[in-house]
Amino acid sequence: MVISVLIDFLLAAGMVVLALQVVSDKAVLRSIILFVVFGLVMALAWTRLHAPDLALAEAAIGAGVTGALMMMAWRRLLIINPERPADTPLGRSRLAVPVALLSAVLVATIGLTALDVESPTHTAGQVAAEEMTATGLGNPVTGVLLLFRNLDTLLEMAVLLIALLGARAISPPASPEEAAVVETGTPLVGALLAILVPLSILIATHLLLAGTHEPGGAFQAGAVLAAGGVALILSARLKPGERPGIVMQLGVTVGLIAFVAIGVGIMALGETLLVLPGTWAVYLIETAMMVSIGLTLALLFAGAPALVGRRG
Amino acid sequence: MSQILGLAILFLLLNLVAGLWRVARGPTGADRMLAALLFGSTTVAVLLIMAEWMAMPALRSVALLFVMLASIVTIAFFGLPTGDDER
Numbered sequence: 498m499v500i501s502v503l504i505d506f507l508l509a510a511g512m513v514v515l516a517l518q519v520v521s522d523k524a525v526l527r528s529i530i531l532f533v534v535f536g537l538v539m540a541l542a543w544t545r546l547h548a549p550d551l552a553l554a555e556a557a558i559g560a561g562v563t564g565a566l567m568m569m570a571w572r573r574l575l576i577i578n579p580e581r582p583a584d585t586p587l588g589r590s591r592l593a594v595p596v597a598l599l600s601a602v603l604v605a606t607i608g609l610t611a612l613d614v615e616s617p618t619h620t621a622g623q624v625a626a627e628e629m630t631a632t633g634l635g636n637p638v639t640g641v642l643l644l645f646r647n648l649d650t651l652l653e654m655a656v657l658l659i660a661l662l663g664a665r666a667i668s669p670p671a672s673p674e675e676a677a678v679v680e681t682g683t684p685l686v687g688a689l690l691a692i693l694v695p696l697s698i699l700i701a702t703h704l705l706l707a708g709t710h711e712p713g714g715a716f717q718a719g720a721v722l723a724a725g726g727v728a729l730i731l732s733a734r735l736k737p738g739e740r741p742g743i744v745m746q747l748g749v750t751v752g753l754i755a756f757v758a759i760g761v762g763i764m765a766l767g768e769t770l771l772v773l774p775g776t777w778a779v780y781l782i783e784t785a786m787m788v789s790i791g792l793t794l795a796l797l798f799a800g801a802p803a804l805v806g807r808r809g
Numbered sequence: 810m811s812q813i814l815g816l817a818i819l820f821l822l823l824n825l826v827a828g829l830w831r832v833a834r835g836p837t838g839a840d841r842m843l844a845a846l847l848f849g850s851t852t853v854a855v856l857l858i859m860a861e862w863m864a865m866p867a868l869r870s871v872a873l874l875f876v877m878l879a880s881i882v883t884i885a886f887f888g889l890p891t892g893d894d895e896r
Contacts, residue, residue, distance in 0.1 A: 500815035511822075541852060541855060553874065568885040724881055731881070
């Protein structure tokens with residue numbers, strides 16, 4: 498009992514200290530590394546909160562994509578302006594203290610109000626948990642995401658597509674050299690990729706299949722696939738391309754297409770909108786979503802409309 | 810047994826706190842990066858013990874992801890300009 502309280506206290510205090518360091522550190526690289534460490538502690542915190550699905554997502558996205566993304570962003574900043582403009586600290590805004598105080602008051606008010614609220618006896622979560630056995634899915638998170646609240650999930654897929662289009666609209670096309678940090682001839686990288694990339698596909702498939710009965714699912718699997726893609730982009734095996742071919746376009750949209758096709762097509766059989774006809778539909782949509790999520794994240798990382806393989 | 814596992818997790822977390830000192834002090838970016846990678850390994854150890862301690866086998870998948878993906882940040886770090894210190 499005492500031990501678990503101590504562990505939780507260490508994790509909570511560690512997260513606060515790390516978060517403060519990440520935003521206040523003047524050296525950008527140190528901030529980035531601390532942010533990666535923050536992701537590790539965050540995954541442990543989700544674990545202690547009995548949310549392994551979130552710990553998986555944090556591990557896949559935090560370790561596989563965001564850390565590398567921030568380092569690439571910093572590298573590009575240095576290319577744009579070698580004088581290290583990012584290191585010049587901005588003076589603290591005069592609004593900082595009032596805004597912080599107001600936020601603290603807001604959080605305290607909500608927290609104190611929440612203490613007085615009686616916990617409801619009959620919640621949607623309970624109903625979902627009771628109905629879970631009838632769905633044939635063992636993982637309640639997948640059940641909620643794909644069956645009970647699948648409109649949210651569908652719209653999330655749309656948001657991801659819009660994010661990609663938005664990024665493409667405002668960012669200039671990246672030159673092929675910018676995305677890669679390791680020349681193709683560097684020793685050991687090829688051997689690392691030979692292990693890493695097949696492993697990422699294998700583990701993504703495992704997470705996808707496991708997602709119906711234990712923690713995992715399309716989002717985590719997609720992020721793992723994207724991490725494999727990021728490794729290929731960093732080592733110049735995949736290069737940013739100019740024009741997306743039909744495969745690329747289909748890959749980005751297939752999650753949305755499959756979801757809408759099944760969700761709307763079911764209405765022809767007299768069912769309600771988005772009532773999925775069975776576990777096979779869940780598997781099908783999750784697989785399509787995994788491909789779209791993985792490809793979208795990799796494209797966002799490359800900052801390009803398409804990816805092309807290395808020639809020769 | 811549960812006590813011992815809890816104590817092991819606590820010990821590993823205290824290791825993390827000690828490692829933070831290296832991230833903060835540096836002196837070079839590579840030192841900080843290596844410390845962060847050490848954090849990754851320690852986190853994997855914590856996750857594996859927690860999987861047993863909290864009876865949540867799924868945590869082994871989380872540990873697996875961290876092991877697999879640690880190399881990606883390293884590749885990204887490889888491309889950064891090296892120098893004595895980034896202040």
